Amino acid sequence: MPEPVNPGPRARVLIVGCGFGGLEAARALHAAPVDITVVDRANHHLFQPLLYQVATAGLSAPAIAAPVRFLFRKQANVTSLLGEVVAIDAAQRGALLRDGGSLPYDHLIVAAGATHSYFGHDEWAVHAPGLKTLDDAFEIRRRLLLAFEEAEKETDAARRDAWLTFVVIGGGPTGVEMAGTMAEIARKTLPGEFRRIDPSRARIVLVEGGPRVLQAMPESLSASARKQLEGLGVEVQLDARVVAIDAEGLEVQPAGGAAAYRIPAKCIVWAAGVAASPLGRQLAEATGAVVDRAGRVQVQADLSLAGHPEISVVGDLATAQSHAPGREPKPVPGVSPAAKQMGRLAAANILRRLRGESTQAFRYRDYGNLATIGRNSAVVDLTSPVGPVRFSGLFAWLFWLFAHIYFLIGFRNRLVVLFDWASAYWSAQRYARVVADIEERS
């Protein structure tokens, strides 16, 4: 029998974070002669593109979250641990956990993702929660549903109007989805259930600092998205910068010197700023890497850090370039397909290093861009060999729907989500309209 190629102790691969990047990296190493540890501070992998559906009571949490260790149950070379990595000790090759332990590694993939950024106004967080985790989604669901409950009880007209004003800050994909779905809830789901208020008269406002929504999309699709939002009854305020948020509403400064104005609102959602995990800055300090303004770590062409070929950074935590042969490097967008592709390349580069081969540069394959607005409403921008394919409306919504269900991790979840959507589609109902007891949460 021939000797195994690598007869020494198996290399230890540590993957920090089990989002799209971390999950793909670990899966890509399923047949590799390595011992993998995946550590995440949640016990589940979250299908973040549908998180807004949990926040708007369209899906239950388990429909879009699968336990990390369940996903790896058949991959014997993976050990899954629940824990939060707070620092990388690049010299000793170990990751320090919040509870005091340390995880050693020979190869490290950092895929710790991103969180909200309030642009230096962290005091806004309590008034305008963002949407990154399941807890965030539950909190937004609670505020959204309880606002209608409070409005039903309120006797003062101005206060009732504030309870019935819903503001989403940020016109990216999450903000557009949230605003569109809130409008649907107010206009389609809740009418008929209240005796003192008319939920369909609720005001839904989307505030965007730039000149259009969905700025990653071509201008024609941004315009279509705006039109579809307005068709659902969303007030779209562009070139409008938020300058203050408190418990009773927010203050908006239009571009061009017009006077700032106030919107009284009790339910405000933050979908404006993304910041990399704090682990990025710590890692940069430990390795001499550079971080950008959002705290993302600048990686080399092969996704590793200069001077630390054993450390790769992937996903939203990385500022990476796409290297297509014969073209200028292009920045990689912060989207889930990019995170997955980066995870796969980082894993493949570990295997190349184990075999003594040189690593490969990252090349992002862009298949296009989708965003949904509401029932029957979406925009699609596909990349094809014959040029871009762009469409919007019902067909775009169906395309978006099936693409998302296809990519949902785990077969059971796909069926459940399809079922939930089919029933929601026919009835305009949202079955997950459950919030905890008021006494226990307030």
Place this chain on the structure above:
Amino acid sequence: MPEPVNPGPRARVLIVGCGFGGLEAARALHAAPVDITVVDRANHHLFQPLLYQVATAGLSAPAIAAPVRFLFRKQANVTSLLGEVVAIDAAQRGALLRDGGSLPYDHLIVAAGATHSYFGHDEWAVHAPGLKTLDDAFEIRRRLLLAFEEAEKETDAARRDAWLTFVVIGGGPTGVEMAGTMAEIARKTLPGEFRRIDPSRARIVLVEGGPRVLQAMPESLSASARKQLEGLGVEVQLDARVVAIDAEGLEVQPAGGAAAYRIPAKCIVWAAGVAASPLGRQLAEATGAVVDRAGRVQVQADLSLAGHPEISVVGDLATAQSHAPGREPKPVPGVSPAAKQMGRLAAANILRRLRGESTQAFRYRDYGNLATIGRNSAVVDLTSPVGPVRFSGLFAWLFWLFAHIYFLIGFRNRLVVLFDWASAYWSAQRYARVVADIEERS
């Protein structure tokens, strides 16, 4: 055209609590010329018989909870409000809300239900949560799943054993269901997912102060339930009284003078004591009614209070008697069919009073008693004209399953639950194994 029978202003019916009793009472009044207000401190009606499935990650919360106002959307004479009633002003005929408001009534049905009782040891609550609300279920789910996660990380053998010891206190239906399902999770769901521990070696202990489990059942079925529990690998400790609970475990005093012993355990669930809502004692003070040791209000034969025919108490908050013609009155058990029947009678008696008729006494129709233990395991005790019908095992489990799905409120939920169970049955998987980020909860 003839004049309406009741040409005055419509009578105001206030229903406090939308559990089984309150929901049935409001539904029974759907065609009545009354204005009904249903107030509950949760926004949902909860199908409590399946709450243990949410706690053990077998079902998501929305599968067993429906928004109260959704349930009444087509019943135009119902206004649904979210709020907590803290006191009844029987003289002024008003219910005082925690947030300061007051709800007037002409007829009042109090169906505020029950909560846990720690028998004077409220300090145990933090170490051994009970199971009454969705929040309770999430907390137990979190402790159950995180105990296995901590065990996987633990290097000290004694501490690891404590993480892998799960204790359920109380051998009633909830305790039996919880212990049986925990054993299934340890033996069937989790094996293969851990690399350092063997979840199937977890110790599941059911501690019961009395001489048998399911004391409301005939002795033969109690014995069968115990045998089925032991078959699933549950240690059943009978005649064992809990005398202390702390963060590291509990102390148990066997009957008959044997020495007390300690069980080191990190996950402890309280299923032992039930106390009526505090509203019961307040109502008794306000009306001169009598409460029993558990705080339940003693009602008259027609479920109203002496001197207050306009106030009825139904469900777990009431101590009622069943009045069958020609027989001695018999105490009504604290089960959901009794709560529903009481709710219906209280509503019917309001209609009788409006028509100037005399009210009727409550008669409990007992169709039998079911309890499940785990997959394929249950006991059934049916009442039939030819005597009791008793069976256990697989057929009892199927009977239990379809009975519960049939009684689930809302057609969609029935389908979802059936689907979840069918898939859980074939795979031994539990899809709702999701807990929030450790950072955010700890």
